[in-house]
Amino acid sequence: MRLKGLLLIMLSIPLLLFTACNQGDEMTEVKLAEVTRSIFYAPQYVALAEGFFEEEGLEVELTTTWGGDTTMTALLSGGADIALVGAETSIYVYAQGANDPAINFAQLTQTDGTFLVSREPVENFDWEDLKGTTFLGQRKGGMPQMVGEFVLKQQGIEPHEDLELIQNIDFGNIASAFASGTGDFVQLFEPQATLFEQEGIGYIIDSFGTQSGEVPYTVYMTKQSFLENDEETVEKFTRALYRAQQWVLNEEPAAVAESIAPFFDDTPVDVIEQVFIRYRDQGSYAETPLLKEEAWYHLQAIMDEAGELPAETDYEELVNRTIADRIIDE
Incomplete structure (x- = not known):
């Protein structure tokens, strides 16, 4: 019995050493x-x-x-x-x-990770529907804004001529500005876009990500x-x-x-x-x-x-x- 116990202890030493080394590895x-x-x-x-x-x-x-x-x-x-x-x-x-x-x-x-959200439901949406509306965009100079304008131009819309483009609202306040009544359309990230849909505040009608390419x-x-x-x-x-x-x-x-x-x-x-x-x-x-x-x-x-x-x-x-x-x- 003593020999068996000694063998078990000896066999366990490498495992204990291996475990100790793993635990001691510096991250x-x-x-x-x-x-x-x-x-x-x-x-x-x-x-x-x-x-x-x-x-x-x-x-x-x-x-x-x-x-x-x-x-x-x-x-x-x-x-x-x-x-x-x-x-x-x-x-x-x-x-x-x-x-x-x-x-x-x-x-x-x-x-791009933003979506086009409308204040009212839109059936058979066409990007031409944005002309003459107020569009609440993203901060000037950032990727969301640049992609947003790129997509609008690809759709035949001149952002600074064909609609009223608002870009002076801080990123963190864009969603609340739309919720309080600013803009007919807004460019939003998730999950805010989905939450607005659930609350009836806005409706996702297209994706800037699918429109802008990789x-x-x-x-x-x-x-x-x-x-x-x-x-x-x-x-x-x-x-x-x-x-x-x-x-x-x-x-x-x-x-x-x-x-x-x-x-x-x-x-x-x-x-x-x-x-x-x-x-x-x-x-x-x-x-x-x-x-x-x-x-x-x-x-x-x-x-x-x-x-x-x-x-x-x-x-x-x-x-x-x-x-x-x-x-x-x-």
Whole structure:
């Protein structure tokens, strides 16, 4: 019996040592700044909720910085290691002669995330119906506004001539302005658009995402110096993201909604599921982290159309696709 007990103790020592080593492994801390909190970013919250980042040895600290300018300030000042924000911000920073530019290394969303919402139900909607109306648009210079104007022009509408375009309302107050009576039509993100439908305040009649084509709408970027000095961390981050992107594609919507619900305390789970389905079905979620070259130049065409492109920037200058390619090929 003593021998048997001794053998059991000896056999258990390697397991105990292995467990202790695993528990003692140091996690790499990553400060992540997101431009806003949105179901539009579902794969990111899945990566956090399902432990994909942790399994890569990353302890991700998520902060919502509420706006492109503040998000880029956090990244460039060192307040964040990685930023989730519109790809256009990297072009703005680069045009200002940044010594340590922001490099886009992974894509999260590949369409615009806003919807056209009318105050009254509209049967057989045609974009021509917007002419002569008051349109409550997004903040000038941001991707929603640029995509909005791009789509209007593609539909034969001159935004600054054919309708009354309101762009002087802060992003956070656009929904409440429409609810209080401003505008005949409004450009809204989810879940506000769906909530307005449920409350009878507005009606979703079209999608700017389906109308504008594929574009690197929301991407992950980091400073060039961080990428050069800590490429392994960026690679681990991208691998976890890719797992989340595949998980979102293959799981039932209800499972996705349950997974990310803790990030949206004020939104009912059934609404989260409905919004996720809407974004998924219109192809908003990128299936891989790869930011495609044609989408990069389509983004700049949209910026140029809006008069916001400081200078055309080569794909290779601000996009690193090496990591995404490597992970997809694994």
